[in-house]
């Protein structure tokens with residue numbers, strides 16, 4: 001770390017935000033020989049994924065998954081019974097792992113490749129940022145030839161009457177709670193709502209999911225939502241879709257939610273509310289107007305080159321992304337750095353993001369994963385295609401495992417046979433999808449896919465069924 005007066009105040013590339021996107025940008029720019037500054041204003045370094053996102057949530061979910069196995073032990077001829085759940089111990093395990101992951105990232109940020117400033121940055125003009133150090137010392141300025149804004153996102157809380165006054169949790173509070181109340185209303189139907197509902201029910205809490213839209217995971221195949229709704233209902237999670245929340249009140253320390261569902265006025269009383277209604281890009285305080293950087297739908301507007309409306313100011317990650325996930329933030333950060341290098345060298349800024357293999361996974365139970373185009377995208381684009389699906393309840397390995405909820409689905413180009421997209425809801429879906437990602441990376445046709453050997457009996461071989469049916473449709 002360096003904040004002393006002798007540090008250079010001019011850099012080739014200044015990265016604002018040291019999370020997944022920012023770190024990837026800084027690492028790439030350094031490897032290309034640029035002088036790099038990273039500015040991060042957080043009290044703790046590490047970024048969302050490590051501190052309050054992917055890693056803590058997956059650590060907690062692992063405990064829920066194992067508890068579900070204990071609950072079902074008798075199905076497998078095993079005498080096992082849960083003796084209870086120790087939320088404090090689950091949090092301790094999470095804290096230990098996260099401290100390790102965060103420590104490694106902090107080391108990477110401070111190993112001398114970049115000049116790290118622990119400060120909040122805001123633009124004073126298109127080439128200058130004002131830094132307000134985290135330790136309260138006097139502010140100072142840095143100038144840069146190029147920049148990458150990678151400031152991430154913050155939970156978004158809609159103005160539901162009474163919600164703020166009643167109090168609520170976001171994922172931040174669930175992920176670090178040392179005790180959990182007995183009942184929760186989870187508001188939202190995206191990845192956070194579904195993952196946290198799985199965790200909370202998995203450790204024995206009563207959960208009601210209240211989603212505004214007609215399906216979970218808006219934008220994904222509606223059949224995924226139907227499978228999740230049924231699986232969650234089977235576990236005793238109440239799922240109310242197509243709702244409209246009127247207001248929240250409190251009585252005796254509990255929260256009372258009034259909402260409309262299926263044309264009827266309903267209400268529930270719960271101990272705690274988890275708000276999982278999306279996240280907003282973290283642009284407050286950046287003074288983007290001074291740099292003439294524009295927003296579109298609250299996010300920083302970027303071209304496929306990751307350039308903002310100011311060509312030497314790039315962006316990466318949640319602050320600008322069409323999908324708030326880590327591998328995309330990293331890809332964008334790397335492209336931003338390589339294009340900044342080209343700009344400085346006077347070369348054409350030509351590298352563009354390619355979302356053909358856009359990949360999304362949800363660690364619910366069952367899990368959901370998708371890559372590439374869905375049927376709705378292909379129809380909208382007018383692409384001729386064939387589709388086929390196959391259920392896990394007719395697949396040998398998943399039947400042996402007792403994990404029969406869900407299906408796999410594949411889409412292929414009607415003329416070329418190239419695989420264009422796939423969806424999977426079911427056991428280990430977030431792992432299984434990668435087989436199709438690799439095939440799509442190499443632009444495999446369904447016929448090529450069928451030539452690849454699949455071991456028997458495995459979950460992976462389930463993909464051969466929709467591939468075979470797509471190939472049959474193509475022949476026909």
Ligand SMILES: Cc1cc2nc3c(=O)[nH]c(=O)nc-3n(C[C@H](O)[C@H](O)[C@H](O)COP(=O)(O)OP(=O)(O)OC[C@H]3O[C@@H](n4cnc5c(N)ncnc54)[C@H](O)[C@@H]3O)c2cc1C
Nearest residue numbers: 017019020021041042047048049053121152317318324326
């Ligand atoms: C509960 C949860 C679970 C998730 N699970 C997954 C998952 O399983 N898989 C997945 O791919 N994605 C997941 N995500 C999404 C993923 O965490 C984010 O997409 C990713 O971490 C965003 O990285 P980023 O670099 O854009 O931002 P961040 O990692 O948030 O980094 C932004 C940094 O900028 C700093 N900053 C902000 N403003 C300023 C400023 N003005 N000056 C200086 N510094 C500033 C912040 O301190 C922060 O360190 C999850 C998110 C949540 C909330």
Ligand SMILES: NC(=O)c1ccc[n+]([C@@H]2O[C@H](COP(=O)([O-])OP(=O)(O)OC[C@H]3O[C@@H](n4cnc5c(N)ncnc54)[C@H](O)[C@@H]3O)[C@@H](O)[C@H]2O)c1
Nearest residue numbers: 158188189190191192193212213276277278279324361362
């Ligand atoms: N496994 C993963 O990759 C993972 C896990 C968690 C989060 N994330 C990322 O974090 C981001 C935030 O996740 P999220 O689930 O909060 O957001 P989201 O945007 O995916 O989902 C928000 C949900 O809240 C609902 N909603 C919004 N306003 C509402 C209102 N007024 N009343 C009722 N419902 C309302 C929406 O219909 C939507 O279903 C996502 O973009 C996601 O990519 C990813």
